């Protein structure tokens with residue numbers, strides 16, 4: 001069973017990533033890791049220390065890193081390439097598109113410091129559009145782990161999955177809501193709480209906010225289903241349609257622009273398969289700013305309260 | 320400019336010290352930020368805003384002004400401190416760095432802060448943007464000049480070399496780049512992470528007028544800048560040899576203080592070293 005709601009341990013996804021790489025590096029000698037002068041932040045530095053001969057720091061040259069990754073992958077290596085999410089997507093989009101996604105190469109782009117929880121660094125470093133950019137690329141798999149244990153499970157899963165993969169993790173420690181022994185399947189959402197009246201579909205750190213919202217809604221006698229949509233692409237269409245049929249109302253929640261992320265993906269599926277009242281909770285179509293992570297979550301509408309309010313609105317439209 | 324009087328030098332040195340104090344205090348107050356690369360660039364910025372730039376803090380959008388772009392945007396604390404000293408923003412505002420709703424964003428934003436000419440933070444863009452401004456000045460037959468500050472780690476960025484080519488191709492002699500050669504980037508020493516030497520030869524090969532100076536010696540900074548302004552038909556780079564964290568003993572040459580704010584105690588100690596009592 002998941003830990004008691006709200007009494008969550010705060011743990012680092014980045015640390016899990018670094019440790020997972022070291023463990024996998026021992027078993028699999030074909031793994032190589034690249035970074036772009038951020039290995040002390042992304043935690044690929046752990047791998048660099050353990051396997052210096054299989055780690056390549058490319059310097060502040062993300063485009064160069066992605067094409068180098070492609071070359072390594074085309075030569076049979078399993079490549080992990082890491083930097084901050086903002087630099088690992090927009091800055092090297094052409095390299096990812098032309099040399100990784102199009103030729104379907106086995107490069108795992110694992111990026112940290114996604115979203116506005118980056119905090120003080122401000123808008124230049126807060127990517128709110130990376131899911132959108134990656135989701136639209138053919139052949140790309142897009143994964144947003146909800147917490148530290150799931151980050152580990154995702155890394156252990158994708159290492160054996162052949163193909164371009166984008167994994168998005170955060171800077172700040174996040175509440176641990178999944179169990180370490182929970183199996184992660186690419187493209188398979190998990191229902192983390194069952195309910196009949198409404199479904200909250202969250203991704204990344206917003207899954208914990210959905211769980212908090214569900215507790216709050218319970219006080220209003222609203223029975224809430226919560227789904228952890230950790231794979232954004234290929235998205236679990238079956239689960240979305242099933243939840244739509246079962247509860248007749250859906251909220252999505254993501255630490256990403258309201259445009260073209262999880263919410264859009266779900267809305268498209270609902271539009272074509274099961275038109276029911278739905279609402280997207282996410283960052284409005286504006287850039288972020290400096291501030292404390294929690295303050296920013298409030299200012300940009302990413303709290304459990306925002307989810308509760310959206311739920312009431314959607315339920316009022318439900319027939 | 321080599322005829323700087325002793326008073327002028329003292330005035331500049333005092334300003335540089337005050338700017339260092341601001342940097343230490345504001346990053347401590349913010350609890351995050353980049354003191355190391357801010358402190359290494361203090362003399363360069365001080366010379367720019369108090370001797371080199373033709374500008375008017377009361378009229379930040381004066382069309383004839385010289386432009387300065389902080390390409391290594393993480394040194395924002397240094398830029399804000401110098402903008403405050405120059406009168407673009409109140410000194411008291413410095414403590415709002417990185418706070419929700421503030422004008423002093425973690426990395427410079429031209430839509431938030433008066434005096435900031437370009438939004439930066441993602442490394443490697445500044446020189447190309449400077450080239451754009453320099454081309455516009457030439458088109459409009461304006462005489463103002465464009466100055467840009469880059470980091471040595473920033474030299475890893477491919478776009479730097481694309482823009483180096485463009486500047487010499489279009490003979491942008493109204494562009495001057497200061498290169499903060501403090502020998503460190505984020506993950507370690509530049510020559511260990513990604514070797515960039517021979518740096519001066521690279522810039523020469525790209526068609527630039529190259530000078531190498533002590534980046535903490537203000538006479539040298541001013542003389543090199545003067546020399547750059549006399550070179551026609553070529554952009555100029557001034558490789559400034561500096562020390563990351565300069566001025567605070569425990570930050571000098573320290574990787575840790577690249578992107579970490581001082582604690583309360585560290586701040587006190589730093590301010591003592593910088594020669595003032597806390598207010």
Ligand SMILES: Cc1ncc(C[n+]2csc(CCOP(=O)(O)OP(=O)(O)O)c2C)c(N)n1
Nearest residue numbers: 037356440441442470471472473503504505
């Ligand atoms: C494109 C990009 N990649 C990565 C970063 C993260 N980052 C911030 S500062 C820095 C190191 C910069 O080194 P340098 O240019 O030498 O600056 P300095 O040592 O003078 O602070 C890095 C990698 C960034 N800001 N932009």
